[in-house]
Amino acid sequence: MYDAQNRPHWRPLMHLGPQSFALLFTVVLLAITAYFLLGSVPLLVLKHDNPMDSRFIRSFYTTYFRIAIVAAVATAISYALAGRIGLALGAAAIALLTWLLRRHLITRMDLLGDQIQANDLVAIPEFLKMHKSAILINTTQLFAILLSLGSF
Numbered sequence: 001m002y003d004a005q006n007r008p009h010w011r012p013l014m015h016l017g018p019q020s021f022a023l024l025f026t027v028v029l030l031a032i033t034a035y036f037l038l039g040s041v042p043l044l045v046l047k048h049d050n051p052m053d054s055r056f057i058r059s060f061y062t063t064y065f066r067i068a069i070v071a072a073v074a075t076a077i078s079y080a081l082a083g084r085i086g087l088a089l090g091a092a093a094i095a096l097l098t099w100l101l102r103r104h105l106i107t108r109m110d111l112l113g114d115q116i117q118a119n120d121l122v123a124i125p126e127f128l129k130m131h132k133s134a135i136l137i138n139t140t141q142l143f144a145i146l147l148s149l150g151s152f
Contacts, residue, residue: 018082023152025075029091030145032071036064037138040131048127054113057131058106065102069095087148094141105134 040060046053072095079088108130115123 018078019084019152022075022078022082022084022087023149025071025078026091026145026148026152029068029071029075029094030142030149032064032067033138033142033145036060036068037135037142040064040135040138044128044131044135048124048131049116051113051117054109054116054127057127058109058113061109061134062102062106065098065106068098069102072098084151087151090144090148094144097137097141101134101137105130 040057043057043060046057048054048057072091076088076091076095079085079091109127112123112127112130116127
């Protein structure tokens with residue numbers, strides 16, 4: 001759309017309401033969660049016995065947690081502005097859970113990575129178990145986000 005001087009006309013963006021922004025941020029959160037979930041499953045083929053494997057998986061989850069927290073907070077705020085308090089609380093819960101997981105999982109991954117490097121054979125199955133737990137939690141979050149889309 002252009003105005004009389006053939007300049008882009010951006011008024012349609014100004015007409016987007018809080019509900020539209022809530023939908024936008026929900027889709028962003030869904031895309032981020034799905035992308036990282038689909039990226040984390042193939043990492044299960046790694047034997048987790050190499051310190052490089054644990055460092056890579058740690059950096060993968062660190063990146064996910066940072067991006068997901070920002071997206072979940074933006075989603076919570078947009079729902080609150082749209083007057084959808086229940087959904088805002090749900091998105092805030094996802095943000096809080098992601099923050100808590102980041103603190104717990106990254107610390108634990110560091111500890112287990114050091115143990116793997118020291119050839120502690122018990123650390124490998126523990127790291128794999130933690131990785132599978134993170135995937136399960138991420139899958140649960142993905143379903144919660146999908147359910148929230150049904151409200152639009």
